Amino acid sequence: MTPRRVGIVESDARDKTRKVVVQWAVRHPKYGKYIRRRSVLQVHDAENTSRLGDTVEVAECRPISKTKTWALVRVMRKA
Secondary structure, three states: OOOEEEEEEEEOOOOOEEEEEEEEEEEOOOOOOEEEEEEEEEEEOOOOOOOOOOEEEEEEOOOOOOOOOEEEEEEEEOO
16 A cells, blocks of 8 residues: 655646645654654646645655656645
């Protein structure tokens, strides 16, 4: 099963490509404070269905280009 993530579209400027930000919180091992972390994924969107600010679900796929290894599964919520 391919890993899936949920994130927010940060950029929709390019054709068939979206920049999606996935955020999570991790607990610091010594101090216990929660630290916010984020990953920026380049996502393949073949039909250009997602727009800026949309919440989307993405899945890992074969490498489509040098940086694109994720594909859009569905738009969960419109912005």
